Amino acid sequence: MSSQGFSPAENRAMELALDTAKLGFRGANPLVGAAVLDATGEVLSIGYHSGAGSPHAEIDALANLRHRISQQQDLSDCTMVVTLEPCNHQGRTGPCAAAIVDAGIGNVIYAAADPTPEATGGGDVLRNAGIGVRSGLLQERALELNHRWFRAKSENRPFTTMHIAQTLDGLIAAPDGTSQWITSAESRQDSHGIRSRVGAIIAGTGTVLADNPRLTARDESGAATKSQPLRVVMGLRDVPEDSAIRGDDGRFMQLRTHDPAEVLRELAERGVGHAMVEGGAAVAGAYLQADLVDELVLYLAPMLLGDGTRSTGDLGIRTLAEASQWRWDNSGGGRTSNLGADLRLHLEPMPHGIPSGRKGL
Amino acid sequence: MSSQGFSPAENRAMELALDTAKLGFRGANPLVGAAVLDATGEVLSIGYHSGAGSPHAEIDALANLRHRISQQQDLSDCTMVVTLEPCNHQGRTGPCAAAIVDAGIGNVIYAAADPTPEATGGGDVLRNAGIGVRSGLLQERALELNHRWFRAKSENRPFTTMHIAQTLDGLIAAPDGTSQWITSAESRQDSHGIRSRVGAIIAGTGTVLADNPRLTARDESGAATKSQPLRVVMGLRDVPEDSAIRGDDGRFMQLRTHDPAEVLRELAERGVGHAMVEGGAAVAGAYLQADLVDELVLYLAPMLLGDGTRSTGDLGIRTLAEASQWRWDNSGGGRTSNLGADLRLHLEPMPHGIPSGRKGL
Numbered sequence: 001m002s003s004q005g006f007s008p009a010e011n012r013a014m015e016l017a018l019d020t021a022k023l024g025f026r027g028a029n030p031l032v033g034a035a036v037l038d039a040t041g042e043v044l045s046i047g048y049h050s051g052a053g054s055p056h057a058e059i060d061a062l063a064n065l066r067h068r069i070s071q072q073q074d075l076s077d078c079t080m081v082v083t084l085e086p087c088n089h090q091g092r093t094g095p096c097a098a099a100i101v102d103a104g105i106g107n108v109i110y111a112a113a114d115p116t117p118e119a120t121g122g123g124d125v126l127r128n129a130g131i132g133v134r135s136g137l138l139q140e141r142a143l144e145l146n147h148r149w150f151r152a153k154s155e156n157r158p159f160t161t162m163h164i165a166q167t168l169d170g171l172i173a174a175p176d177g178t179s180q181w182i183t184s185a186e187s188r189q190d191s192h193g194i195r196s197r198v199g200a201i202i203a204g205t206g207t208v209l210a211d212n213p214r215l216t217a218r219d220e221s222g223a224a225t226k227s228q229p230l231r232v233v234m235g236l237r238d239v240p241e242d243s244a245i246r247g248d249d250g251r252f253m254q255l256r257t258h259d260p261a262e263v264l265r266e267l268a269e270r271g272v273g274h275a276m277v278e279g280g281a282a283v284a285g286a287y288l289q290a291d292l293v294d295e296l297v298l299y300l301a302p303m304l305l306g307d308g309t310r311s312t313g314d315l316g317i318r319t320l321a322e323a324s325q326w327r328w329d330n331s332g333g334g335r336t337s338n339l340g341a342d343l344r345l346h347l348e349p350m351p352h353g354i355p356s357g358r359k360g361l
Numbered sequence: 362m363s364s365q366g367f368s369p370a371e372n373r374a375m376e377l378a379l380d381t382a383k384l385g386f387r388g389a390n391p392l393v394g395a396a397v398l399d400a401t402g403e404v405l406s407i408g409y410h411s412g413a414g415s416p417h418a419e420i421d422a423l424a425n426l427r428h429r430i431s432q433q434q435d436l437s438d439c440t441m442v443v444t445l446e447p448c449n450h451q452g453r454t455g456p457c458a459a460a461i462v463d464a465g466i467g468n469v470i471y472a473a474a475d476p477t478p479e480a481t482g483g484g485d486v487l488r489n490a491g492i493g494v495r496s497g498l499l500q501e502r503a504l505e506l507n508h509r510w511f512r513a514k515s516e517n518r519p520f521t522t523m524h525i526a527q528t529l530d531g532l533i534a535a536p537d538g539t540s541q542w543i544t545s546a547e548s549r550q551d552s553h554g555i556r557s558r559v560g561a562i563i564a565g566t567g568t569v570l571a572d573n574p575r576l577t578a579r580d581e582s583g584a585a586t587k588s589q590p591l592r593v594v595m596g597l598r599d600v601p602e603d604s605a606i607r608g609d610d611g612r613f614m615q616l617r618t619h620d621p622a623e624v625l626r627e628l629a630e631r632g633v634g635h636a637m638v639e640g641g642a643a644v645a646g647a648y649l650q651a652d653l654v655d656e657l658v659l660y661l662a663p664m665l666l667g668d669g670t671r672s673t674g675d676l677g678i679r680t681l682a683e684a685s686q687w688r689w690d691n692s693g694g695g696r697t698s699n700l701g702a703d704l705r706l707h708l709e710p711m712p713h714g715i716p717s718g719r720k721g722l
Contacts, residue, residue, distance in 0.1 A: 170531020178681035304685040306676025315667025320539035324665040
């Protein structure tokens with residue numbers, strides 16, 4: 001399994017696969033990209049995983065390959081290059097290792113091993129089928145690509161996405177509490193898109209009592225989308241019987257705690273792989289301070305309020321050197337995009353060990 | 362001077378001129394774009410004013426035209442289309458009306474009249490020289506393009522640019538006051554570029570006493586650039602004799618007031634056409650609350666602080682409906698750009714009478 005000599009074509013293909021992986025959305029599954037090379041090193045197809053429930057990168061690359069070559073073509077001298085060890089489990093999609101074997105691909109190179117107990121072992125399945133398997137090519141970059149997903153897995157908790165809808169000066173409500181609507185209809189629709197991809201959405205009792213939100217995922221027409229997240233309220237105060245968040249679909253729950261780790265532990269036990277932190281500021285601050293936010297989507301409305309409710313609550317940071325460092329995330333949806341009058345920013349926490357580029361400047 | 366029938370080609374050329382105008386930087390002079398058409402309506406050249414001290418749009422368009430045609434070519438059937446009435450005054454560059462006459466251009470169309478006493482009268486100069494002059498084509502758009510510049514002129518004050526260097530959550534300093542450096546070296550260099558374009562830079566006594574800034578414009582090497590702004594401190598507290606901002610070039614002054622309008626009045630009397638509001642938060646808030654900020658450059662560092670000094674101070678806004686509305690500005694430098702790890706945002710106040718697109722959503 002150690003790194004062996006890789007050709008320039010294989011190296012380029014892995015770089016391509018790493019870039020292609022970023023076309024997908026972060027969430028319950030890692031970002032994965034794949035490429036199929038012929039014996040001369042030419043790229044025959046690429047593929048990526050666009051998000052939970054959609055085909056894995058290897059399956060996508062094989063499907064794209066079939067559009068290009070005949071069913072009968074011998075693929076035994078082809079190489080599948082993939083950023084993560086092909087999986088060996090039957091999830092919502094079939095195991096990738098078996099699909100690669102079935103396709104007749106002769107060689108596989110993967111960058112990083114899959115550490116999850118349920119998916120691991122794909123490399124061995126491939127080897128046992130007689131496929132030449134090598135690994136470790138650009139492993140560091142592959143690990144960094146999903147550094148927060150690996151962390152979430154190692155902590156046995158859902159991957160978390162936080163969304164914040166704020167003014168240019170970082171406020172989510174005016175001094176009198178009014179907040180509807182700071183952001184545009186397009187931004188709110190984008191948030192509904194996130195809601196429809198996650199397994200659970202988390203709000204505090206303060207938000208529920210103040211705004212009485214439904215927290216359902218809805219389409220442009222306002223109709224509930226097919227996939228609905230669990231609606232989770234955290235906090236000690238009672239949620240009134242007539243609160244909109246309760247709904248009538250049995251997908252509401254309250255967790256009487258202020259501890260974000262406890263909430264995520266509960267959700268993991270219920271099989272939630274991706275949770276969205278809706279807010280408000282106290283809840284947002286608690287997740288941020290606990291370093292339990294893996295992805296940040298920030299909708300910036302072109303307005304100023306000067307005073308009001310700050311978006312992030314206290315993070316326990318006293319001095320600039322302790323600031324919470326992030327970096328722009330080019331994956332699913334891109335690092336910046338225009339949503340109506342708003343600007344959407346997409347970030348992930350700076351990986352540990354990567355200098356922010358600011359120290360000593 | 363009233364609107365007359367304009368051909369589709371003339372209309373398209375004015376749209377092109379309006380778009381081209383945005384290549385320039387806002388400041389002491391308005392954004393202006395120009396295009397020269399031949400008798401068939403084909404665009405022979407375009408031009409724009411890139412900022413105070415550089416050629417006016419008409420001069421730029423004529424210079425670009427000379428690269429394309431021979432000196433001897435007869436231009437009497439050509440039309441100069443320009444977004445603002447050609448000027449009639451000898452500033453740092455010569456009067457445009459005379460240059461158009463000298464070039465032998467036969468026809469001029471301008472969108473909006475120049476309201477400034479020192480530049481007005483260009484249309485009459487052209488007419489008296491026998492040039493066919495029409496005006497009013499896309500006048501509304503031309504007025505809107507420079508709506509804040511026109512306002513500054515009508516208020517007899519400098520055009521103002523505010524820069525803010527803040528975290529994602531709208532903070533300019535940590536709770537302990539540390540703020541150096543929130544933004545990247547690239548963002549700071551961009552700020553120095555603004556400093557080198559303005560006639561004055563305004564800071565509060567609080568900032569001077571806390572940070573002891575020099576407030577000079579410096580290049581990448583740290584050396585002072587040729588053009589240096591007047592360094593203006595506003596506030597009642599004394600500026601210590603050894604403060605860096607005093608410098609030794611005689612370009613320092615203190616105005617013992619908290620009234621931003623009074624500061625701008627003083628600067629206008631000294632011939633300052635473009636002022637930069639440096640901060641801190643109290644000064645920024647005062648200018649914003651008085652609606653005396655014409656352009657906002659916001660450097661957004663990918664970090665969170667949670668608590669600390671807010672970027673904008675109190676603006677006297679109590680409820681969301683009163684929020685200060687802005688819009689993205691695509692002119693000089695663009696609406697968003699990457700500066701090292703930071704994102705640079707560029708905005709201008711929403712013109713009055715233009716709905717924000719949020720009401721009733």
